[in-house]
Amino acid sequence: MDADVIVVGAGPAGALCAYLLSHAGAKVILLEKSVLPRYKPCGGGLTLRALKYLPWDPSNVIRVYAVGGELTWEGRLILKKNRAPFVAAMVRRDHFDAWLVAKAQEAGATLMDATPVLGVEELDNRVQVETPGRIFRAAYLVGADGVNSIVARHFPNFRRATGVALEAEIDVPSAELEAQGCYLTFDFGILPHGYGWIFPKGDHLSVGVFAAHEGRIPDLKAYLMRFMACYPHLVKGQVRLLRGHRIPLGGQRQPLHTRRMLLVGDAANLADAFLGEGISYALWSAHLASQAIWACLTDPQVGLATYTGKVQKTLGRELRFAARLGQWVYSHPKQAAMILATSPKLQALWLDTLTARQSFAHLVSTLPLYLPIMTVQYLQNKPYRQW
Numbered sequence: 436m437d438a439d440v441i442v443v444g445a446g447p448a449g450a451l452c453a454y455l456l457s458h459a460g461a462k463v464i465l466l467e468k469s470v471l472p473r474y475k476p477c478g479g480g481l482t483l484r485a486l487k488y489l490p491w492d493p494s495n496v497i498r499v500y501a502v503g504g505e506l507t508w509e510g511r512l513i514l515k516k517n518r519a520p521f522v523a524a525m526v527r528r529d530h531f532d533a534w535l536v537a538k539a540q541e542a543g544a545t546l547m548d549a550t551p552v553l554g555v556e557e558l559d560n561r562v563q564v565e566t567p568g569r570i571f572r573a574a575y576l577v578g579a580d581g582v583n584s585i586v587a588r589h590f591p592n593f594r595r596a597t598g599v600a601l602e603a604e605i606d607v608p609s610a611e612l613e614a615q616g617c618y619l620t621f622d623f624g625i626l627p628h629g630y631g632w633i634f635p636k637g638d639h640l641s642v643g644v645f646a647a648h649e650g651r652i653p654d655l656k657a658y659l660m661r662f663m664a665c666y667p668h669l670v671k672g673q674v675r676l677l678r679g680h681r682i683p684l685g686g687q688r689q690p691l692h693t694r695r696m697l698l699v700g701d702a703a704n705l706a707d708a709f710l711g712e713g714i715s716y717a718l719w720s721a722h723l724a725s726q727a728i729w730a731c732l733t734d735p736q737v738g739l740a741t742y743t744g745k746v747q748k749t750l751g752r753e754l755r756f757a758a759r760l761g762q763w764v765y766s767h768p769k770q771a772a773m774i775l776a777t778s779p780k781l782q783a784l785w786l787d788t789l790t791a792r793q794s795f796a797h798l799v800s801t802l803p804l805y806l807p808i809m810t811v812q813y814l815q816n817k818p819y820r821q822w
């Protein structure tokens with residue numbers, strides 16, 4: 436055997452898994468197809484839940500602490516809310532992921548970047564992983580190779596549902612950076628069944644659109660350009676990078692384990708189907724996966740089946756509530772925004788949910804309590820009907 440565990444993919448899920456298992460005492464090889472550090476299309480927003488699952492203080496890789504959020508409709512401000520001390524931490528994914536990988540290496544994991552996995556094979560007593568120059572063998576394997584996972588293809592009947600996001604990194608003059616401030620912007624009026632975002636990243640802005648549905652992909656670039664044209668402080672921007680990528684629409688109940696393999700993060704289709712937030716689920720699933728594998732390394736009779744069960748009961752439940760909320764909001768986005776605009780209590784709850792201070796489960800189960808008052812306020816509040 437070359438290792439106890441092979442982890443395929445050095446994004447947040449794979450790097451944290453490699454760290455946790457190495458730290459526990461396992462011999463880990465981390466295989467990554469790109470040369471690190473590598474760019475990943477991503478808004479780089481770490482929710483409070485994502486921060487909770489980091490075993491170390493991330494302040495040296497955080498570019499901005501976002502202090503609040505604003506909801507807009509085709510550029511028009513509906514509400515802006517501050518939530519001290521902060522609602523999310525903004526990172527550059529190349530820096531953040533490289534920092535996580537360095538932690539895994541410090542704990543003893545062996546990183547092999549520029550090493551694409553071409554195929555995996557599960558045998559009775561080991562897994563074999565094929566790369567261009569070499570075959571690796573280990574007792575267990577973690578598939579952390581993202582939304583286009585090769586490892587997931589070896590899971591029978593694995594169901595992958597995805598939307599698509601297009602992200603632009605934009606350089607703007609400092610006055611325009613100041614106009615955005617430390618606020619996250621979410622615009623649910625800019626495209627059908629999706630939203631646009633503007634996130635501050637210190638010296639630039641991350642601007643993007645997310646189509647949160649399967650099937651025919653709309654012309655996302657046209658939506659992004661229309662979105663940018665709605666905001667005066669983006670008009671002078673220079674697009675530095677423009678990349679699209681699929682995002683899992685999570686919430687399925689399905690096995691995420693075989694006898695010797697587990698899927699984590701995007702590879703397991705664990706991102707939320709409402710906002711496309713996936714880093715916290717990548718980190719959360721890495722914790723559950725490393726616990727399951729470590730238990731098997733110490734007692735092979737235990738088996739990996741507990742992993743799927745734990746995912747379904749914890750983050751899987753949260754993803755199912757997120758999907759339900761997405762269905763409601765995206766089928767009536769304008770009404771949802773108007774209702775939100777009428778209730779300060781609901782606004783606080785909305786922002787807390789977007790930034791994971793509160794769970795989707797809590798928001799969805801609390802919403803019916805607001806219905807009577809929301810209806811009255813909505814009917815009385817004529818100004819909001821003008822947009």
Ligand SMILES: Cc1cc2nc3c(=O)[nH]c(=O)nc-3n(C[C@H](O)[C@H](O)[C@H](O)COP(=O)(O)OP(=O)(O)OC[C@H]3O[C@@H](n4cnc5c(N)ncnc54)[C@H](O)[C@@H]3O)c2cc1C
Pocket residue numbers: 443444445446447448449466467468469475476477478479480481482550551552553579580581582583584585600601602643679680681682699700701702706711712713714715717
């Ligand atoms: C445009 C966009 C914006 C987003 N914004 C946010 C956001 O603001 N906040 C948030 O929480 N989430 C966001 N997401 C989702 C988030 O990026 C993902 O959920 C997260 O990256 C998942 O982490 P992961 O480790 O599972 O997979 P990834 O980060 O995708 O890492 C997978 C790794 O596996 C490697 N790999 C792939 N195939 C192979 C192979 N065959 N062999 C070896 N290595 C391989 C890849 O190179 C990569 O390094 C966004 C996604 C997109 C597309």
